Amino acid sequence: MAKYKFTATHGVTFSDQPDGGDLQTWAAFTEDREAMKPTGERVYTFETDDAKVADRLRKVDDYGITEVDGGEGGYSKQKVADLQAEIDRRNEGRDEADQIAPEGEKKADLIAALEADDEAQG
Helix, strand or coil: CCCEEEEECCCCEEEECHHHCCCEEEEECEECHHHCCCCCCCCEEEEECCHHHHHHHHCCCCCCCEECCCCHHHHHHCCHHHHHHHHHHHHCCCCHHHCCCCCCCCHHHHHHHHHHHHHHHC
16 A cells, blocks of 8 residues: 555646656556545545655645645644654754754645655664
C-alpha cells in the first residue's frame, strides 16, 4: 500500500520535460469507480510512496486535489503550529548541522521537512 494517497475531481496527468528530453509523467490520476460519490460525481485517485511527488501535489491549487491518508505520521491532518512544535521537539538536543530546517513557513514546507527527516532517520 502506498504511503500517500490523493483524490481529484479530474483525471489529470502531471509531466515534466527535463532538458528538452522525453516527457516524463510523475503523477497520473485515474478514475476510481469504487470511490464514486452517491451523486454520481466521479473521483480520481493517485497513490505514491515518493515524498517529493506528494509534496509537489500538495502545492497544486487546481483539479480539486486532496490528500486522503495524510502520509506517514498523518502530517497533512495537523495544524501548522503542531507541525512546528514537532520540528522543535525533534531539534532539541540535535547538533545545529543535524537540525530540521524547513525551506519556508507554509504547511507544505513543514511537512516536507518532517518527511525528509523521517526518511533520514530510517
